[in-house]
Structure formats: structure tokens, C-alpha cells
Amino acid sequence: MKSIAGADPDLDDCVDAPASLREQVYNDLRYRLITGRIVPGVGISTRGLAQEMGVSQMPVRDALSRIAAEGAVEIRSKRAVMVPRMTxxxxxxxxxxxxxxxxxxxxxxxxxxxxxxxxxxxxxxxxxxxxxxxxxxxxxxxxxxxxxxxxxxxxxxxxxxxxxxxxxxxxxxxxxxxxxxxxxxxxxxxxxxxxxxxxxxxxxxxxxxxxxxxxxxxxxxxxxxxxxx
Structure with missing residues (x-):
């Protein structure tokens, strides 16, 4: 589906993305955290992750929101996402x-x-x-x-x-x-x-x-x- 003029193309990508793709991105990010491929105190680039995975940024943002709810990352703003420092x-x-x-x-x-x-x-x-x-x-x-x-x-x-x-x-x-x-x-x-x-x-x-x-x-x-x- 083509983007509607004036709409966010990333949003269209997210809507079009099948649930299996969103789940794949989510599981990929979970694995990166579990195996330490994402380290504490360093900003996480949604754009960089999306490019690595070959997807738009929206499925990545969706996955990070789910992971933040589990306490593994902190979303401080749209562009400030990171693994919290350990206490x-x-x-x-x-x-x-x-x-x-x-x-x-x-x-x-x-x-x-x-x-x-x-x-x-x-x-x-x-x-x-x-x-x-x-x-x-x-x-x-x-x-x-x-x-x-x-x-x-x-x-x-x-x-x-x-x-x-x-x-x-x-x-x-x-x-x-x-x-x-x-x-x-x-x-x-x-x-x-x-x-x-x-x-x-x-x-x-x-x-x-x-x-x-x-x-x-x-x-x-x-x-x-x-x-x-």
C-alpha cells in the first residue's frame, strides 16, 4: 500500500507489516539484549537497528516499547533509548x-x-x-x-x-x-x-x-x- 500524501511512511510500513514481522523484530531485539549485543548506558539508534534488520523504524520502535515495559530498556524520548545502568x-x-x-x-x-x-x-x-x-x-x-x-x-x-x-x-x-x-x-x-x-x-x-x-x-x-x- 502506498503512503497517503502527508502521512508518515513509517506508520504505513508498521500497519502493513504482518504480525510475524513485528514479532521477529521483537524477538531479535530480545536476543540482542540477552546475549549482550546491546550494552548499558549507550544510546540505541532505532534508525541503525532498522537498517541492520532491513525494516522500517516503526516495528523497531514498537518492539522497544514492549521491551521497555519489561524493564530492559528506558525510553527517555523519541530519540533517547538505552539500556539502564545497573544498580x-x-x-x-x-x-x-x-x-x-x-x-x-x-x-x-x-x-x-x-x-x-x-x-x-x-x-x-x-x-x-x-x-x-x-x-x-x-x-x-x-x-x-x-x-x-x-x-x-x-x-x-x-x-x-x-x-x-x-x-x-x-x-x-x-x-x-x-x-x-x-x-x-x-x-x-x-x-x-x-x-x-x-x-x-x-x-x-x-x-x-x-x-x-x-x-x-x-x-x-x-x-x-x-x-x-
């Missing part, structure tokens, strides 16, 4: 919520993890090991997220899964900066324990391994004052 209180609340939700969801997922899913989980763990060995923070963020998503995604708990994704959106940008500054050499990989628990069919041990993994991330908080993110 100690916010970080601690995110970690407490992760510690409650993720072990519970992992334990609930165990009966639904198939042999094929386990194969994919192992592959994600191998990719994580390679990223740790190579000091590749970006690859680590990708493979670590895939590892956890494969486990949690098997659980029949859609509301809890959505909450976890929202927490990861708020957590990811901050941790990407931490990993970028301090490297991956000192990170502890709890994935082997999680895999062993899956193989043994031990839901309690799986939950404990996930909780330990989250605890290792929380330990990075000791450098918080020096980071000043």
Missing part, C-alpha cells in the same frame, strides 16, 4: 529471582528432555567450553544462553519461561560488559554437573547445578563498585 539493588533482585525460578524450571523440564534435546545441550556445552578456552565473550554469551534455553524450554511452564527471558534481557547487557573487561578465564563451568544430572534423571541435582551456575555469576558482584556500570 546494586537491581542486580541483587535479578539474581534472587533467577535463583528461585531457574532451578525450579530446570527440574520441571527434566522429564521432558529427549535424547535429541540432550544431544543439543551437549553441543551447546561444547561450544561454551570452546568459547571459554578461546576467551571469546560473545560466543560464550551465545552458547551459554542456548544451553540454558534448551533445558528450560523443555519445561511446560510458559509463564515462568517468559519471566526468565525477561530477567536475562536485563542481566545480559551488564554481564557482557563484565566478561568483556575481565575475560572468561576465571568463569566456572557448571554445565557438566547439569548434564550429569540430566543423564542420571536426578531433578534435584539438576536444580542444584543450575543454582550453582547462577551463584558463580553472582560472585562477579564483588567487583561492582569498580565497574560502575
Amino acid at each position: 546494586t539493588a537491581r542486580f541483587e533482585e535479578i539474581m534472587r529471582l533467577r535463583t528461585v525460578l531457574e532451578p525450579m524450571v530446570a527440574s520441571a523440564a527434566l522429564p521432558h528432555i529427549t535424547s535429541e534435546t540432550l544431544r543439543q545441550i551437549r553441543a551447546a556445552d561444547d561450544a561454551t567450553d570452546a568459547a571459554l578456552a578461546g576467551g571469546d565473550a560473545r560466543a560464550y554469551m551465545d552458547s551459554n544462553h542456548r544451553f540454558h534455553s534448551l533445558i528450560y524450554g523443555a519445561a511446560p511452564l510458559p509463564l515462568a519461561l517468559r519471566m526468565i527471558e525477561s530477567l536475562w534481557m536485563q542481566f545480559g547487557p551488564f554481564m557482557r560488559v563484565v566478561y568483556g573487561r575481565y575475560g572468561t578465564a576465571n568463569l566456572v563451568d557448571q554445565h557438566r554437573e547439569a548434564i550429569a544430572a540430566i543423564v542420571a534423571g536426578d531433578a534435584g541435582a539438576l536444580g542444584a547445578a543450575i543454582a550453582a551456575d547462577i551463584g558463580d555469576c553472582a560472585d562477579l558482584m564483588q567487583d561492582w563498585e569498580r565497574l560502575k556500570l
Whole structure:
């Protein structure tokens, strides 16, 4: 459909865009936040993102509005959108919520993890090991997220899964900066324990391994004052 004279062409693009495209843009931006491709305290260009994705700015703005409602970005004006800087209180609340939700969801997922899913989980763990060995923070963020998503995604708990994704959106940008500054050499990989628990069919041990993994991330908080993110 052509734009009406005097109308905003971006608005027409948004109206014409199918729901699947708007959802694709939304999911793309969520993934960028979860894996730390968008960092705290830096302005987000809707024009730049739209160009990268090959869409108009309106679907991007729509997605950012949805993500702002989830607390992962702040929209200060039409042209001032950014990931909020982390605070100690916010970080601690995110970690407490992760510690409650993720072990519970992992334990609930165990009966639904198939042999094929386990194969994919192992592959994600191998990719994580390679990223740790190579000091590749970006690859680590990708493979670590895939590892956890494969486990949690098997659980029949859609509301809890959505909450976890929202927490990861708020957590990811901050941790990407931490990993970028301090490297991956000192990170502890709890994935082997999680895999062993899956193989043994031990839901309690799986939950404990996930909780330990989250605890290792929380330990990075000791450098918080020096980071000043």
C-alpha cells in the first residue's frame, strides 16, 4: 500500500507489516539484549537497528516499547533509548529471582528432555567450553544462553519461561560488559554437573547445578563498585 500524501511512511510500513514481522523484530531485539549485543548506558539508534534488520523504524520502535515495559530498556524520548545502568539493588533482585525460578524450571523440564534435546545441550556445552578456552565473550554469551534455553524450554511452564527471558534481557547487557573487561578465564563451568544430572534423571541435582551456575555469576558482584556500570 502506498503512503497517503502527508502521512508518515513509517506508520504505513508498521500497519502493513504482518504480525510475524513485528514479532521477529521483537524477538531479535530480545536476543540482542540477552546475549549482550546491546550494552548499558549507550544510546540505541532505532534508525541503525532498522537498517541492520532491513525494516522500517516503526516495528523497531514498537518492539522497544514492549521491551521497555519489561524493564530492559528506558525510553527517555523519541530519540533517547538505552539500556539502564545497573544498580546494586537491581542486580541483587535479578539474581534472587533467577535463583528461585531457574532451578525450579530446570527440574520441571527434566522429564521432558529427549535424547535429541540432550544431544543439543551437549553441543551447546561444547561450544561454551570452546568459547571459554578461546576467551571469546560473545560466543560464550551465545552458547551459554542456548544451553540454558534448551533445558528450560523443555519445561511446560510458559509463564515462568517468559519471566526468565525477561530477567536475562536485563542481566545480559551488564554481564557482557563484565566478561568483556575481565575475560572468561576465571568463569566456572557448571554445565557438566547439569548434564550429569540430566543423564542420571536426578531433578534435584539438576536444580542444584543450575543454582550453582547462577551463584558463580553472582560472585562477579564483588567487583561492582569498580565497574560502575
